[in-house]
């Protein structure tokens with residue numbers, strides 16, 4: 001019989017597992033803490049379990065930890081990009097991002113950008129992951145393992161998580177939410193849900209679902225344009241959920257959760273940086289409780305882009321600051337996100353496992 005992979009089981013899942021091997025329920029809570037709080041990688045390290053129970057676990061289960069193929073560290077800003085190999089031989093990337101040394105919370109913050117799928121089907125024009133095509137969803141264990149493994153390498157505790165790596169989290173909703181349960185459980189990893197952000201390319205239905213389910217994590221929308229024709233070119237998903245449907249879903253989310261949302265906006269030269277774009281963002285920000293994060297475009301040249309992807313250029317620093325200033329002049333809460341890990345192709349939109357064959 002195949003061994004059960006324990007990393008990735010929620011407390012409820014572990015309770016079912018211990019019952020299946022004839023053990024009392026309280027054993028699940030003990031194993032849960034060893035797995036997620038203490039991150040042990042062997043049953044022998046679970047010292048409050050009896051030796052016969054540890055033997056039984058060895059016969060029926062595996063911890064299910066990752067192997068790190070390699071990791072690269074940015075010489076510029078200390079960002080670390082991990083390449084993990086999964087049990088079926090497929091590979092994913094995860095990025096550990098230290099704060100800028102000048103940030104007020106430089107000593108406290110450490111952010112991990114987590115992947116939720118291998119590749120992605122959504123084909124956003126500016127994104128390297130799109131070049132891989134979609135391969136499969138990650139399991140809950142594979143999502144949580146990105147955190148557990150990165151934490152063993154990180155010099156400081158990881159305090160923040162962003163689901164902004166490879167893939168669309170809303171298309172792997174159940175596994176992502178089970179991972180969030182483990183990551184935020186005080187008996188598990190114990191992160192604050194306020195320090196976890198899920199970013200979607202625009203699944204209006206799931207935005208409403210998150211609101212209905214009163215999910216405590218934060219929400220970001222990868223927006224990039226409020227003109228449907230432009231957004232469709234950048235993000236084909238707009239054909240399914242247009243910008244009005246997205247704004248209506250965010251409004252619903254604001255009202256239902258009383259929480260603000262983040263609008264992410266890569267500023268492309270001559271594409272989405274016109275006076276009309278400023279006006280549309282101003283109008284949207286009056287309608288929503290939101291802030292706008294302006295993101296510099298990071299080159300995806302290494303994917304040998306074709307068509308529209310090949311013609312995209314990021315706004316210059318001056319252009320980006322001008323756009324930011326125009327929004328601020330209209331009282332939009334807006335920030336320019338600093339780029340991290342550009343020299344190791346680990347910045348926003350650059351994740352793509354280079355030796356993966358597209359399917």
Ligand code: SF4
Pocket residue numbers: 120121122123124127128129130165166167168201222
């Ligand atoms: S930006 Fe996100 S949703 Fe779009 S292709 Fe890349 S990974 Fe997929």
